[in-house]
Amino acid sequence: MRGNLLGRRTAQRLRQVAISAVGSVKIRLLLSCCMIFTLLALASRTASFMGWTDRTASLNRFTGPRKGYTLLINTWKRNDLLKRSISHYTSCPKLDSIHIIWSEPDPPSESLIEFLNHIVQSNSRNGQDIELKFDINKEDSLNNRFKEIKDLRTDAVFSIDDDIVFPCSSVEFAFSVWLSAPDAMVGFVPRIHWIDKSNGDAGRYIYGGWWSVWWTGTYSMILSKAAFFHKKYLSLYTNDLPASIREYVTKNRNCEDIAMSFLVANATGSPPVWVKGKIFEIGSTGISSLGGHIEKRSACVNRFVEHYGRMPLVSTSMKAMDSRSIWFW
Numbered sequence: 001m002r003g004n005l006l007g008r009r010t011a012q013r014l015r016q017v018a019i020s021a022v023g024s025v026k027i028r029l030l031l032s033c034c035m036i037f038t039l040l041a042l043a044s045r046t047a048s049f050m051g052w053t054d055r056t057a058s059l060n061r062f063t064g065p066r067k068g069y070t071l072l073i074n075t076w077k078r079n080d081l082l083k084r085s086i087s088h089y090t091s092c093p094k095l096d097s098i099h100i101i102w103s104e105p106d107p108p109s110e111s112l113i114e115f116l117n118h119i120v121q122s123n124s125r126n127g128q129d130i131e132l133k134f135d136i137n138k139e140d141s142l143n144n145r146f147k148e149i150k151d152l153r154t155d156a157v158f159s160i161d162d163d164i165v166f167p168c169s170s171v172e173f174a175f176s177v178w179l180s181a182p183d184a185m186v187g188f189v190p191r192i193h194w195i196d197k198s199n200g201d202a203g204r205y206i207y208g209g210w211w212s213v214w215w216t217g218t219y220s221m222i223l224s225k226a227a228f229f230h231k232k233y234l235s236l237y238t239n240d241l242p243a244s245i246r247e248y249v250t251k252n253r254n255c256e257d258i259a260m261s262f263l264v265a266n267a268t269g270s271p272p273v274w275v276k277g278k279i280f281e282i283g284s285t286g287i288s289s290l291g292g293h294i295e296k297r298s299a300c301v302n303r304f305v306e307h308y309g310r311m312p313l314v315s316t317s318m319k320a321m322d323s324r325s326i327w328f329w
Protein backbone atom coordinates (compact mmCIF):
# COMPACT_ATOMS: atom_id res chain seq x y z
CA MET A 1 0.00 0.00 0.00
CA ARG A 2 2.66 2.43 1.11
CA GLY A 3 4.95 1.28 -1.61
CA ASN A 4 2.07 1.71 -4.07
CA LEU A 5 1.47 5.29 -2.90
CA LEU A 6 5.12 6.13 -3.18
CA GLY A 7 5.13 4.67 -6.61
CA ARG A 8 2.15 6.76 -7.64
CA ARG A 9 3.70 9.95 -6.30
CA THR A 10 6.90 9.28 -8.11
CA ALA A 11 4.99 8.64 -11.29
CA GLN A 12 3.09 11.92 -10.81
CA ARG A 13 6.26 13.87 -10.25
CA LEU A 14 7.87 12.26 -13.23
CA ARG A 15 4.89 13.26 -15.34
CA GLN A 16 5.15 16.83 -14.06
CA VAL A 17 8.82 16.92 -14.92
CA ALA A 18 8.03 15.47 -18.32
CA ILE A 19 5.30 18.07 -18.90
CA SER A 20 7.53 20.96 -17.92
CA ALA A 21 10.28 19.56 -20.12
CA VAL A 22 7.88 19.34 -23.05
CA GLY A 23 6.75 22.88 -22.16
CA SER A 24 10.28 24.25 -22.32
CA VAL A 25 10.91 22.47 -25.63
CA LYS A 26 7.74 24.04 -27.01
CA ILE A 27 8.77 27.48 -25.76
CA ARG A 28 12.20 27.09 -27.27
CA LEU A 29 10.70 26.02 -30.56
CA LEU A 30 8.39 28.99 -30.46
CA LEU A 31 11.26 31.34 -29.60
CA SER A 32 13.36 29.91 -32.42
CA CYS A 33 10.50 30.41 -34.85
CA CYS A 34 10.12 34.00 -33.68
CA MET A 35 13.84 34.64 -34.11
CA ILE A 36 13.94 33.13 -37.58
CA PHE A 37 10.87 35.07 -38.57
CA THR A 38 12.35 38.32 -37.23
CA LEU A 39 15.62 37.68 -39.04
CA LEU A 40 13.81 36.98 -42.30
CA ALA A 41 11.72 40.12 -41.93
CA LEU A 42 14.81 42.19 -41.15
CA ALA A 43 16.73 40.69 -44.05
CA SER A 44 14.02 41.46 -46.56
CA ARG A 45 13.68 45.00 -45.24
CA THR A 46 17.44 45.49 -45.36
CA ALA A 47 17.51 44.11 -48.89
CA SER A 48 15.01 46.65 -50.10
CA PHE A 49 16.64 49.36 -47.99
CA MET A 50 20.09 48.61 -49.40
CA GLY A 51 18.66 48.44 -52.88
CA TRP A 52 19.52 44.77 -53.45
CA THR A 53 16.07 43.96 -54.78
CA ASP A 54 15.57 46.76 -57.28
CA ARG A 55 19.07 48.03 -57.68
CA THR A 56 19.24 49.57 -61.11
CA ALA A 57 15.97 51.48 -60.79
CA SER A 58 16.95 53.19 -57.54
CA LEU A 59 20.51 53.93 -58.72
CA ASN A 60 19.32 55.60 -61.89
CA ARG A 61 16.86 57.71 -59.96
CA PHE A 62 19.66 59.21 -57.86
CA THR A 63 22.53 59.57 -60.30
CA GLY A 64 20.65 60.74 -63.36
CA PRO A 65 22.49 60.81 -66.67
CA ARG A 66 26.12 59.78 -66.32
CA LYS A 67 28.80 62.31 -67.10
CA GLY A 68 32.29 61.68 -68.26
CA TYR A 69 35.56 63.45 -67.63
CA THR A 70 37.77 65.99 -69.33
CA LEU A 71 41.32 65.08 -70.26
CA LEU A 72 43.59 68.00 -69.35
CA ILE A 73 46.87 67.27 -71.06
CA ASN A 74 50.06 69.24 -70.58
CA THR A 75 52.51 69.17 -73.48
CA TRP A 76 55.72 70.92 -74.47
CA LYS A 77 57.31 70.50 -77.89
CA ARG A 78 56.60 66.81 -78.14
CA ASN A 79 53.96 66.52 -80.83
CA ASP A 80 54.63 62.84 -81.42
CA LEU A 81 53.91 62.01 -77.78
CA LEU A 82 50.83 64.22 -77.84
CA LYS A 83 49.49 62.40 -80.89
CA ARG A 84 50.11 58.98 -79.36
CA SER A 85 48.57 59.97 -76.07
CA ILE A 86 45.43 61.48 -77.59
CA SER A 87 45.01 58.59 -80.02
CA HIS A 88 44.95 56.29 -77.02
CA TYR A 89 42.64 58.25 -74.70
CA THR A 90 40.01 58.95 -77.38
CA SER A 91 39.35 55.20 -77.36
CA CYS A 92 38.36 55.28 -73.65
CA PRO A 93 34.56 55.15 -73.23
CA LYS A 94 33.85 57.93 -70.71
CA LEU A 95 36.10 60.59 -72.20
CA ASP A 96 33.99 63.69 -72.84
CA SER A 97 36.46 66.46 -73.76
CA ILE A 98 40.15 67.05 -74.35
CA HIS A 99 41.87 70.29 -73.38
CA ILE A 100 45.46 70.64 -74.52
CA ILE A 101 47.48 73.11 -72.48
CA TRP A 102 49.64 74.89 -75.04
CA SER A 103 52.42 77.17 -73.78
CA GLU A 104 54.84 77.05 -76.72
CA PRO A 105 55.73 80.38 -78.37
CA ASP A 106 54.37 79.18 -81.75
CA PRO A 107 50.72 78.19 -82.06
CA PRO A 108 49.91 74.54 -82.86
CA SER A 109 50.54 73.74 -86.53
CA GLU A 110 47.73 73.17 -89.03
CA SER A 111 48.85 69.60 -89.59
CA LEU A 112 48.77 68.82 -85.86
CA ILE A 113 45.29 70.27 -85.48
CA GLU A 114 44.10 68.38 -88.53
CA PHE A 115 45.59 65.10 -87.30
CA LEU A 116 44.04 65.41 -83.83
CA ASN A 117 40.64 66.47 -85.18
CA HIS A 118 40.64 63.45 -87.42
CA ILE A 119 41.42 61.07 -84.52
CA VAL A 120 38.78 62.62 -82.33
CA GLN A 121 36.11 62.48 -85.03
CA SER A 122 36.80 58.88 -85.93
CA ASN A 123 36.54 57.91 -82.25
CA SER A 124 33.40 59.84 -81.41
CA ARG A 125 30.64 57.44 -80.49
CA ASN A 126 26.96 57.34 -81.36
CA GLY A 127 26.54 60.99 -82.24
CA GLN A 128 28.31 62.24 -79.10
CA ASP A 129 31.29 64.28 -80.19
CA ILE A 130 34.41 64.35 -78.09
CA GLU A 131 35.33 68.00 -77.71
CA LEU A 132 38.92 68.99 -78.58
CA LYS A 133 40.30 72.37 -77.52
CA PHE A 134 43.70 73.99 -77.39
CA ASP A 135 44.11 76.32 -74.44
CA ILE A 136 46.74 78.69 -75.80
CA ASN A 137 48.88 80.58 -73.28
CA LYS A 138 51.05 83.61 -74.00
CA GLU A 139 53.22 83.20 -70.95
CA ASP A 140 55.19 79.98 -70.44
CA SER A 141 54.49 79.09 -66.81
CA LEU A 142 53.74 75.84 -65.08
CA ASN A 143 50.74 77.59 -63.52
CA ASN A 144 49.11 77.33 -66.97
CA ARG A 145 48.50 73.73 -66.08
CA PHE A 146 45.80 74.73 -63.62
CA LYS A 147 44.34 77.75 -65.36
CA GLU A 148 40.63 78.13 -64.79
CA ILE A 149 38.58 76.90 -67.78
CA LYS A 150 35.20 78.60 -67.92
CA ASP A 151 33.42 76.33 -70.37
CA LEU A 152 34.40 72.90 -69.03
CA ARG A 153 31.66 70.39 -69.84
CA THR A 154 32.39 68.00 -66.94
CA ASP A 155 33.08 68.31 -63.21
CA ALA A 156 35.82 65.69 -63.39
CA VAL A 157 39.22 66.66 -64.73
CA PHE A 158 41.81 64.02 -65.56
CA SER A 159 45.13 65.83 -65.51
CA ILE A 160 47.89 64.05 -67.39
CA ASP A 161 51.43 64.53 -68.73
CA ASP A 162 52.04 63.78 -72.37
CA ASP A 163 54.68 61.13 -71.65
CA ILE A 164 52.71 58.59 -69.62
CA VAL A 165 49.80 56.48 -70.76
CA PHE A 166 47.33 54.45 -68.73
CA PRO A 167 45.08 51.73 -70.14
CA CYS A 168 41.42 52.74 -70.39
CA SER A 169 40.50 50.19 -67.71
CA SER A 170 42.79 51.91 -65.18
CA VAL A 171 41.45 55.35 -66.12
CA GLU A 172 37.84 54.16 -65.83
CA PHE A 173 38.52 52.64 -62.46
CA ALA A 174 40.20 55.80 -61.15
CA PHE A 175 37.23 57.80 -62.45
CA SER A 176 34.83 55.57 -60.51
CA VAL A 177 36.94 56.03 -57.37
CA TRP A 178 36.83 59.80 -57.90
CA LEU A 179 33.01 59.64 -58.19
CA SER A 180 33.07 58.20 -54.64
CA ALA A 181 35.33 61.00 -53.39
CA PRO A 182 34.84 63.99 -55.70
CA ASP A 183 36.61 66.44 -53.36
CA ALA A 184 39.80 64.41 -53.28
CA MET A 185 42.71 64.15 -55.66
CA VAL A 186 42.56 60.62 -57.02
CA GLY A 187 45.46 59.29 -59.05
CA PHE A 188 48.27 56.94 -59.83
CA VAL A 189 51.50 58.64 -58.69
CA PRO A 190 51.83 59.05 -54.90
CA ARG A 191 54.50 61.02 -53.02
CA ILE A 192 55.24 61.53 -49.33
CA HIS A 193 56.59 64.24 -47.03
CA TRP A 194 58.17 63.73 -43.65
CA ILE A 195 59.89 65.69 -40.93
CA ASP A 196 63.67 65.77 -41.09
CA LYS A 197 64.99 64.77 -37.67
CA SER A 198 68.59 64.23 -38.76
CA ASN A 199 70.25 67.51 -37.73
CA GLY A 200 68.06 68.75 -34.94
CA ASP A 201 66.25 70.87 -37.49
CA ALA A 202 62.86 69.66 -36.32
CA GLY A 203 60.68 71.94 -38.45
CA ARG A 204 62.14 70.97 -41.82
CA TYR A 205 60.33 68.66 -44.19
CA ILE A 206 61.75 66.23 -46.73
CA TYR A 207 60.00 65.26 -49.94
CA GLY A 208 59.97 61.51 -50.54
CA GLY A 209 59.90 59.97 -54.02
CA TRP A 210 58.63 56.66 -55.27
CA TRP A 211 61.06 54.56 -53.22
CA SER A 212 59.96 56.22 -49.98
CA VAL A 213 56.32 55.49 -50.75
CA TRP A 214 57.20 51.92 -51.66
CA TRP A 215 59.19 51.43 -48.46
CA THR A 216 56.66 52.97 -46.05
CA GLY A 217 53.41 52.25 -47.91
CA THR A 218 52.39 55.77 -46.96
CA TYR A 219 51.75 58.90 -49.04
CA SER A 220 50.39 62.41 -48.66
CA MET A 221 50.36 63.76 -52.23
CA ILE A 222 49.09 62.55 -55.58
CA LEU A 223 50.93 64.14 -58.48
CA SER A 224 48.88 65.96 -61.11
CA LYS A 225 50.79 64.21 -63.90
CA ALA A 226 48.13 61.50 -63.56
CA ALA A 227 45.20 62.49 -61.34
CA PHE A 228 41.49 63.13 -61.27
CA PHE A 229 40.23 66.19 -59.42
CA HIS A 230 37.19 68.45 -59.40
CA LYS A 231 37.22 71.42 -61.77
CA LYS A 232 36.61 73.78 -58.83
CA TYR A 233 40.27 73.38 -57.88
CA LEU A 234 41.30 75.00 -61.16
CA SER A 235 39.48 78.19 -60.23
CA LEU A 236 40.81 78.00 -56.65
CA TYR A 237 44.36 77.62 -58.00
CA THR A 238 43.94 80.48 -60.44
CA ASN A 239 42.08 82.92 -58.20
CA ASP A 240 42.77 82.03 -54.57
CA LEU A 241 46.28 80.59 -54.39
CA PRO A 242 48.64 83.14 -52.76
CA ALA A 243 50.47 85.09 -55.49
CA SER A 244 53.79 84.30 -53.83
CA ILE A 245 53.28 80.58 -54.44
CA ARG A 246 52.32 81.15 -58.06
CA GLU A 247 55.43 83.28 -58.55
CA TYR A 248 57.60 80.66 -56.90
CA VAL A 249 56.25 78.00 -59.28
CA THR A 250 56.85 80.19 -62.36
CA LYS A 251 60.35 81.21 -61.28
CA ASN A 252 61.56 77.74 -60.32
CA ARG A 253 59.77 75.95 -63.17
CA ASN A 254 58.76 73.27 -60.71
CA CYS A 255 56.34 72.22 -57.96
CA GLU A 256 52.98 73.26 -59.46
CA ASP A 257 51.83 69.74 -58.57
CA ILE A 258 52.94 70.15 -54.94
CA ALA A 259 51.15 73.53 -54.84
CA MET A 260 47.97 71.80 -56.07
CA SER A 261 48.33 69.06 -53.44
CA PHE A 262 48.68 71.73 -50.72
CA LEU A 263 45.64 73.60 -52.04
CA VAL A 264 43.38 70.53 -52.04
CA ALA A 265 44.65 69.31 -48.65
CA ASN A 266 44.10 72.78 -47.14
CA ALA A 267 40.58 72.94 -48.58
CA THR A 268 39.51 69.44 -47.50
CA GLY A 269 41.68 68.51 -44.50
CA SER A 270 41.79 65.02 -46.00
CA PRO A 271 44.38 62.85 -47.70
CA PRO A 272 44.28 62.09 -51.44
CA VAL A 273 43.47 58.64 -52.87
CA TRP A 274 46.05 56.43 -54.55
CA VAL A 275 44.64 54.12 -57.18
CA LYS A 276 46.41 51.03 -58.44
CA GLY A 277 46.90 51.18 -62.19
CA LYS A 278 49.21 50.10 -64.96
CA ILE A 279 51.60 52.86 -66.05
CA PHE A 280 53.31 53.02 -69.42
CA GLU A 281 56.01 55.66 -69.84
CA ILE A 282 56.36 56.68 -73.46
CA GLY A 283 58.92 59.49 -73.00
CA SER A 284 61.81 59.85 -70.57
CA THR A 285 62.86 63.49 -70.43
CA GLY A 286 60.69 64.77 -67.58
CA ILE A 287 61.85 67.22 -64.91
CA SER A 288 62.09 64.41 -62.37
CA SER A 289 65.00 62.76 -64.20
CA LEU A 290 67.21 65.84 -63.72
CA GLY A 291 69.72 66.02 -60.86
CA GLY A 292 68.98 67.59 -57.47
CA HIS A 293 65.33 66.72 -57.86
CA ILE A 294 64.57 65.72 -54.25
CA GLU A 295 66.34 68.83 -52.84
CA LYS A 296 64.32 71.14 -55.09
CA ARG A 297 61.08 69.40 -54.21
CA SER A 298 61.88 69.54 -50.48
CA ALA A 299 62.61 73.26 -50.83
CA CYS A 300 59.15 73.73 -52.40
CA VAL A 301 57.44 71.82 -49.59
CA ASN A 302 59.18 73.93 -46.93
CA ARG A 303 58.47 77.18 -48.76
CA PHE A 304 54.77 76.35 -49.12
CA VAL A 305 54.52 75.37 -45.43
CA GLU A 306 55.80 78.89 -44.61
CA HIS A 307 53.07 80.42 -46.79
CA TYR A 308 50.31 78.35 -45.23
CA GLY A 309 51.68 78.79 -41.71
CA ARG A 310 51.19 75.04 -41.16
CA MET A 311 51.57 71.70 -42.89
CA PRO A 312 48.20 70.98 -44.57
CA LEU A 313 49.16 67.63 -46.15
CA VAL A 314 47.58 64.56 -44.53
CA SER A 315 49.24 61.14 -44.80
CA THR A 316 47.44 57.89 -45.45
CA SER A 317 48.21 54.33 -46.52
CA MET A 318 44.95 53.55 -48.27
CA LYS A 319 45.21 52.21 -51.81
CA ALA A 320 42.18 51.66 -54.01
CA MET A 321 42.20 48.65 -56.28
CA ASP A 322 39.78 46.87 -58.53
CA SER A 323 38.31 44.01 -56.46
CA ARG A 324 37.88 41.95 -59.61
CA SER A 325 41.67 41.71 -59.83
CA ILE A 326 42.07 40.38 -56.28
CA TRP A 327 41.61 36.67 -55.76
CA PHE A 328 41.24 36.48 -51.99
CA TRP A 329 39.47 39.10 -49.90
Ligand SMILES: *[C@@H]1O[C@H](CO)[C@@H](O)[C@H](O)[C@H]1NC(C)=O
Binds near residue numbers: 240242266308
Ligand atom coordinates in the same frame (compact mmCIF):
# COMPACT_ATOMS: atom_id res chain seq x y z
C1 LIG B 1 43.34 77.35 -46.34
O1 LIG B 1 41.99 77.07 -46.03
C2 LIG B 1 41.37 78.06 -45.25
C3 LIG B 1 40.02 77.53 -44.84
O2 LIG B 1 39.32 76.98 -45.91
C4 LIG B 1 41.29 79.35 -46.05
O3 LIG B 1 40.66 80.34 -45.32
C5 LIG B 1 42.70 79.76 -46.40
O4 LIG B 1 42.67 80.90 -47.24
C6 LIG B 1 43.46 78.66 -47.10
N1 LIG B 1 44.85 79.02 -47.23
C7 LIG B 1 45.44 79.25 -48.38
C8 LIG B 1 46.84 79.70 -48.32
O5 LIG B 1 44.88 79.11 -49.44
